[in-house]
Amino acid sequence: MSFRTRLFVGILVAVLLPLGALAFGVRREMERRLTAEYEGRVGSMARVIEADLARESGTVAGRLSALASDLTRNNRFRLAVLQGDPSSRRYLLDYAGDAMKLSGLSMLQIQDSAGRILSSGHFRNEFDQRQPELPRLLAGAGTLALVRTRTAEAPLLALARVDSFDVGGRRFSLVGGVAAGPGLLDRLARDSDLSVSLVPPGAQDSARQDGRVLRQLRVPYLDLLSGSAPALDTAGFVITQSLGTLEQLQRSVDRWFLLALGLTVAVALALAAWLSSRISRPLSELAQKTSEIDLDRLDQSFESERTDEIGTLSRLLGSMTERLRVSSARLREAERRAAVGDLARQVNHDIKNGLAPIRNVLRHFSQVAREEPALLPSVFEERKGTLDSSVDYLETLARNYARLSPALERRPCNVNDLIAQLLRNSTADGVELRANLDQRLPPVSGDGLMLRRILENLIGNAVESMGGQSGGTVSVATEPIGGQGEPGRIRISVTDTGPGMSRKELDRVFDDFYTTKPGGTGLGLSIVRRLILDMNGTLRVETEPGAGTRFVVELPGVGEGTAP
Amino acid sequence: VALLDPVDRDHALAPANDSERLFYRMTLDTPLRLDCEGQARPGFAKSWDKDSTGQVWTLTLKDDARRYDGSRMTAHDAAAAWNERLPVEGAMALQSAVALDDRRISVALGRPQDSVPTLLADPAFSLAIDPTQRPSGVKFELEPSLDPRDALDRGAGLVVTRDPALVDYVAARPEFSAFPLPWSRTYVLVQPAAARPIDMVRGDAERRSLARDAVSADARAAEPPFWWNEVAACPSGLASGPIPGSSRVAYIRGDGVAQGLAERIVALAGSGTGLRAAALEPAEFARLLRTGADPAYVVALPRHTLAPCRDASLWPSGARLLPLIDTRAYAIVRKGAPPLTVDWDGTVRVVEQ
Numbered sequence: 001m002s003f004r005t006r007l008f009v010g011i012l013v014a015v016l017l018p019l020g021a022l023a024f025g026v027r028r029e030m031e032r033r034l035t036a037e038y039e040g041r042v043g044s045m046a047r048v049i050e051a052d053l054a055r056e057s058g059t060v061a062g063r064l065s066a067l068a069s070d071l072t073r074n075n076r077f078r079l080a081v082l083q084g085d086p087s088s089r090r091y092l093l094d095y096a097g098d099a100m101k102l103s104g105l106s107m108l109q110i111q112d113s114a115g116r117i118l119s120s121g122h123f124r125n126e127f128d129q130r131q132p133e134l135p136r137l138l139a140g141a142g143t144l145a146l147v148r149t150r151t152a153e154a155p156l157l158a159l160a161r162v163d164s165f166d167v168g169g170r171r172f173s174l175v176g177g178v179a180a181g182p183g184l185l186d187r188l189a190r191d192s193d194l195s196v197s198l199v200p201p202g203a204q205d206s207a208r209q210d211g212r213v214l215r216q217l218r219v220p221y222l223d224l225l226s227g228s229a230p231a232l233d234t235a236g237f238v239i240t241q242s243l244g245t246l247e248q249l250q251r252s253v254d255r256w257f258l259l260a261l262g263l264t265v266a267v268a269l270a271l272a273a274w275l276s277s278r279i280s281r282p283l284s285e286l287a288q289k290t291s292e293i294d295l296d297r298l299d300q301s302f303e304s305e306r307t308d309e310i311g312t313l314s315r316l317l318g319s320m321t322e323r324l325r326v327s328s329a330r331l332r333e334a335e336r337r338a339a340v341g342d343l344a345r346q347v348n349h350d351i352k353n354g355l356a357p358i359r360n361v362l363r364h365f366s367q368v369a370r371e372e373p374a375l376l377p378s379v380f381e382e383r384k385g386t387l388d389s390s391v392d393y394l395e396t397l398a399r400n401y402a403r404l405s406p407a408l409e410r411r412p413c414n415v416n417d418l419i420a421q422l423l424r425n426s427t428a429d430g431v432e433l434r435a436n437l438d439q440r441l442p443p444v445s446g447d448g449l450m451l452r453r454i455l456e457n458l459i460g461n462a463v464e465s466m467g468g469q470s471g472g473t474v475s476v477a478t479e480p481i482g483g484q485g486e487p488g489r490i491r492i493s494v495t496d497t498g499p500g501m502s503r504k505e506l507d508r509v510f511d512d513f514y515t516t517k518p519g520g521t522g523l524g525l526s527i528v529r530r531l532i533l534d535m536n537g538t539l540r541v542e543t544e545p546g547a548g549t550r551f552v553v554e555l556p557g558v559g560e561g562t563a564p
Numbered sequence: 565v566a567l568l569d570p571v572d573r574d575h576a577l578a579p580a581n582d583s584e585r586l587f588y589r590m591t592l593d594t595p596l597r598l599d600c601e602g603q604a605r606p607g608f609a610k611s612w613d614k615d616s617t618g619q620v621w622t623l624t625l626k627d628d629a630r631r632y633d634g635s636r637m638t639a640h641d642a643a644a645a646w647n648e649r650l651p652v653e654g655a656m657a658l659q660s661a662v663a664l665d666d667r668r669i670s671v672a673l674g675r676p677q678d679s680v681p682t683l684l685a686d687p688a689f690s691l692a693i694d695p696t697q698r699p700s701g702v703k704f705e706l707e708p709s710l711d712p713r714d715a716l717d718r719g720a721g722l723v724v725t726r727d728p729a730l731v732d733y734v735a736a737r738p739e740f741s742a743f744p745l746p747w748s749r750t751y752v753l754v755q756p757a758a759a760r761p762i763d764m765v766r767g768d769a770e771r772r773s774l775a776r777d778a779v780s781a782d783a784r785a786a787e788p789p790f791w792w793n794e795v796a797a798c799p800s801g802l803a804s805g806p807i808p809g810s811s812r813v814a815y816i817r818g819d820g821v822a823q824g825l826a827e828r829i830v831a832l833a834g835s836g837t838g839l840r841a842a843a844l845e846p847a848e849f850a851r852l853l854r855t856g857a858d859p860a861y862v863v864a865l866p867r868h869t870l871a872p873c874r875d876a877s878l879w880p881s882g883a884r885l886l887p888l889i890d891t892r893a894y895a896i897v898r899k900g901a902p903p904l905t906v907d908w909d910g911t912v913r914v915v916e917q
Contacts, residue, residue, distance in 0.1 A: 152826065
């Protein structure tokens with residue numbers, strides 16, 4: 001798992017756990033408090049409903065009593081029920097309908113003592129049907145009861161009561177009530193968050209589907225449509241808490257939680273990315289640079305302006321690389337000295353080989369001059385060939401050794417003068433050569449000839465990179481680097497406006513025998529790099545395809561740590 | 565003339581209530597008219613003759629017959645109008661009408677007839693006539709939302725009603741006379757063949773009870789003959805059964821007599837059957853009745869019809885028709901008003917003094 005992923009996961013866990021606990025706690029507390037509040041309101045509502053039902057019962061009872069009183073004095077009713085007067089028959093059948101409307105009832109039925117319906121308001125044409133159970137059971141229920149009966153078009157649920165009256169010594173029942181439909185329930189439910197529903201026997205579960213049942217008020221119930229013999233049962237006015245408000249609050253909390261979650265993820269991602277850019281990526285880059293270091297490639301730059309641990313580490317790696325460069329230069333010098341020692345022994349051996357015949361000839365000449373001086377000219381003629389061949393051998397030897405690289409000379413060199421001289425003598429058709437030389441540049445300690453070879457190569461490469469096209473520019477700049485109190489170093493930049501290099505080309509640019517020029521040996525930059533390393537310097541390349549190339553050489557000034 | 569029911573322009577050729585019948589009978593005319601005894605009398609045709617086969621009849625128009633715009637009515641006008649209606653009235657016995665000249669129309673019947681084809685008195689053959697040819701002084705007031713008592717008290721000279729309360733009211737008003745019109749409507753329980761039979765009304769006693777107690781109208785137990793018993797030769801209508809689960813006894817909304825009958829049938833059936841009365845809008849009622857989608861319909865049928873096959877197409881083929889009650893309307897006439905005559909179907913017509 002990467003450092004960035006660990007950071008991201010860590011931040012998420014650190015924030016989400018308390019956030020989740022907070023959301024859970026808020027939801028639970030909200031539910032608890034709302035429930036407590038509802039329970040208080042339900043108590044009040046239950047008392048109000050009981051009072052309303054009692055008042056409704058009283059109202060129905062009052063209306064039935066008034067109707068009963070009217071019927072006992074009603075002559076047409078009397079004639080119809082006692083005398084069977086045909087002309088009053090229709091009046092009787094229509095009486096309950098008219099009376100029901102006038103009295104504001106939704107159900108009204110007049111029965112004789114045998115339970116025969118004489119007149120029905122809610123179902124005019126159910127006359128002559130028998131329904132003796134209705135008044136009997138209602139009387140047994142006491143006050144108000146729920147009655148499920150029917151009209152011609154639909155079932156009717158009513159809060160009903162029964163009354164009775166006597167006409168001509170015969171007893172009649174009067175059943176009346178008000179509809180227990182949505183209107184009544186709306187009147188009972190005066191709290192918008194609480195609802196009242198009427199639940200018939202055996203249907204309590206349906207009320208729970210819509211909300212939380214908080215209270216149930218029991219009411220006698222009589223179902224005349226059940227198909228079986230009517231019997232008193234118990235229904236209930238169920239007060240339920242609408243879960244809408246609670247669910248709305250919970251949804252609101254959930255939305256905020258999701259918003260916080262989203263923000264947390266976004267912030268965690270941003271933080272992880274920022275920390276990664278501040279820590280992880282520089283470390284990766286340092287690791288990459290460090291992995292590219294070897295004795296032949298000690299020119300990695302670890303410069304950093306950061307003041308934190310990353311900057312310190314980078315500078316430490318830089319100084320370590322610097323020490324490696326010094327050590328590498330010393331190692332190369334030691335190797336060279338070892339090679340010179342071997343060479344000296346070879347030279348000694350070769351010269352001895354060349355001198356041995358000469359010495360033998362000279363001893364021969366001495367012996368002839370001492371013993372037989374007259375023969376000296378002839379002997380000289382005789383041995384002259386040996387002398388000539390020995391001398392030729394030595395001359396050849398000298399020429400051959402002269403071809404070997406001489407040892408580096410270290411003396412102060414003025415780089416600005418050398419660059420100026422090179423630019424004056426350079427031939428660059430169509431390419432503008434520019435110099436930006438800092439006059440504060442300290443002399444460098446090195447071999448002037450090697451320095452010349454380095455600059456000749458870099459400037460020549462830059463000019464050749466233009467491919468002969470006019471309009472290009474090659475700039476050579478120098479500047480002193482290093483702060484106060486630090487050993488003096490110089491920086492030489494050779495910049496061209498040529499085609500630049502791809503990443504692939506850049507990776508191979510210092511390889512031996514790698515070249516992009518027709519006829520090139522592929523050794524120029526390789527030798528330049530070695531020479532710079534020999535001078536305890538660094539070389540780096542900055543390039544982009546299409547944006548030119550910049551070679552940066554950094555060399556120690558006089559007195560700066562150089563290889564002996 | 566106070567019209568107490570809605571009058572729909574689209575019902576001109578097939579009036580649906582007493583007010584439409586009254587209005588269109590006096591603003592439209594048929595080639596011949598039938599009086600209350602079934603005797604043919606001239607309409608806008610003054611005479612009629614048959615050919616030797618009895619299948620082709622020639623009508624001769626009155627010389628002064630004029631159209632609604634006052635122009636002279638020609639045989640071509642009548643023939644064109646009738647032929648245009650024939651596809652609609654396809655179940656009728658008339659096959660074609662041809663104008664022989666300006667005054668004569670030849671009518672081809674589906675089968676020979678010895679006597680004048682009374683079918684031509686059906687409203688389907690009516691044409692709008694010149695208003696000046698109506699009885700003078702007749703003015704129509706369309707007041708369907710007005711209490712009929714108010715209409716009378718505001719000066720109406722003629723009201724046709726089926727409301728017994730209104731008849732009772734005018735009995736106490738000496739300036740009015742109330743005349744019972746012929747029994748003109750029979751309420752029938754129509755049940756599609758596939759419906760479970762409703763048999764609570766078995767005999768005359770039950771019908772009389774319905775007429776006496778279940779409805780607020782001048783009613784009697786339905787008495788034969790019933791023209792729908794003679795329609796076996798007619799083309800069959802749609803044949804489909806009630807929708808499973810439907811338990812409606814349907815009637816047309818606003819028809820109090822049909823409502824009372826439907827409710828009484830539901831009451832007699834008992835709560836265990838699940839039957840319930842259902843009021844439907846007229847168009848919906850007609851559509852469902854034609855397909856027989858409900859187990860039962862209370863339908864008001866005319867006691868007499870001149871086109872039985874056409875009227876029998878209102879219900880699905882194979883349906884059972886149980887006659888329930890007959891009803892009649894009353895004509896309430898202000899004393900001194902123009903004399904009235906009554907047509908074959910009980911429709912009142914004001915005649916010129």
